[in-house]
Amino acid sequence: MSFFKGKFSCHAPLADASCRAKKVALVGNPNVGKSVLFNALTGAYVTVSNYPGTSVEVARGTAVIKRESFEIIDTPGMYSLLPITEEERVARRILLNDSPDVVIHVVDARNLERMLTMTIQLIEAGLPVFLVVNIMDEAERLGINIEIPLLEKRLGIPVVGAAVARKRGLSEILENIACFTQANHTVPDYSRWLESDIAEITELLRSRFSLSPKAIALLLLQRDQEITDLVRTAEGESFAAVEAKLREKTYARRGSFHLDLSLERRRIAEKLLEGVFRAPDKRKVTLSDKLSRWAVQPLTGALLLSIVLYYGLYQFVGVFGAGTMVKFLEGTVFEGHFNPWITGVVRDVI
Known part of the structure; x- marks a missing residue:
């Protein structure tokens, strides 16, 4: 379904080749x-x-x-x-x-x-x-x-x-x-205590990064070493205050921060999908689902393997491929048509 109707009208003429794509x-x-x-x-x-x-x-x-x-x-x-x-x-x-x-x-x-x-x-x-x-x-x-x-x-x-x-x-x-034009979209809010922790970290950040201050603060609180090194380099001497605040917050939330954050994000996702995502109470089982389930069961899996080996290898490759197709190619195609034709061509040339 389309949400962007009409002809393109958002472009200037083709940019100079020297411009960055x-x-x-x-x-x-x-x-x-x-x-x-x-x-x-x-x-x-x-x-x-x-x-x-x-x-x-x-x-x-x-x-x-x-x-x-x-x-x-x-x-x-x-x-x-x-x-x-x-x-x-x-x-x-x-x-x-x-x-x-x-x-x-x-x-x-x-x-x-x-x-x-x-x-x-x-x-x-x-x-x-x-x-x-x-x-x-x-x-x-x-x-x-x-x-x-x-x-x-x-x-x-x-x-x-x-x-x-x-x-x-x-x-x-x-x-x-x-x-595409980046809009000022609404950033989902977390619980009051988590937003308070994020705000205390972002207030101490003086540098600009590729990610928003909120995202940087959350990664710092999750003890992301790469982001920590990035912020330490960018902030210089002022990073000491950031590090002290991080120690305070991680100690207060020790053992539960990652779980709490994961649950917060899941809660936001569930709220966003209310009335958006509707699945049947009983999941429709497709043929591929049934075959997948049968394939991992000892009895039905062995039966499916036997069928594949018999019809896939023996009948198709052995009987049809090595028997029927070879006989057709050798007897009908080559002996009946191609060999007499090429023999006649060579005889006429010589």
Whole structure:
């Protein structure tokens, strides 16, 4: 469904080639369709290389949308702005260091509530984000209904429902990239005690960062070493006051801060999805679900394996491939048609 009607009118003429192409970063959990979207935007001509100082591969390509050039970056999978794996660290460094003009958060429509917590983090970080709710076709097949316009209104950012593998929603994604303008969206509020802790940290920060002061404060409270080193370098001598306040707050919330923050974000996501995400009381079981369940059971799994081996290997490869097809090619095609023809051609030439 389309929420951006009419012709493009948000562009100036094609910029001079010397101007920097705008950067578009694709972020999200693994297996949500980021790479499919990346390929749809860039085509075949891409560059894949290790991110400097790591063995993590990052793909970059170029898309020309309405005569304007964009650099598309397919970041490694990440679950949060607080990295755990090397892939997540690289993805966040791209957000911090590459300063993308547009950040496309790709999520799986079937697991929207779980993935929306990262959307909340991207919004509160002040990044130029819009949301692509992908794999809508699979969600609809399971009886899930998502009110995209209502979700867009509540988040205050563009939201596109898509099934990129089927090209559904792709034109709307292109429109959002081409016409994206970062708005002053509403940042979700946490509980009073958490907002108070964040405010006390942000008041001590004097430097400007790629992420918002609120996001920086939360990462500091979560003891993110990379962000701590970044802030220490930027703040210089004044970091001592920040460090003292952090010690005070982390001691007061010791053992429960990460859990409390996770529950807060989940509460916000649940509230945002009220009336937006509707799933049937009884989940629709598809044939693929049944096959997956049968495959992991000892009895039915062995039966399925036997069927695959018999019909897939013995009958198809052995009987049909090595028997029927070989007999047809040797007897009918070569002996009956090709050999007499090529023999006649050679005889005429000689």
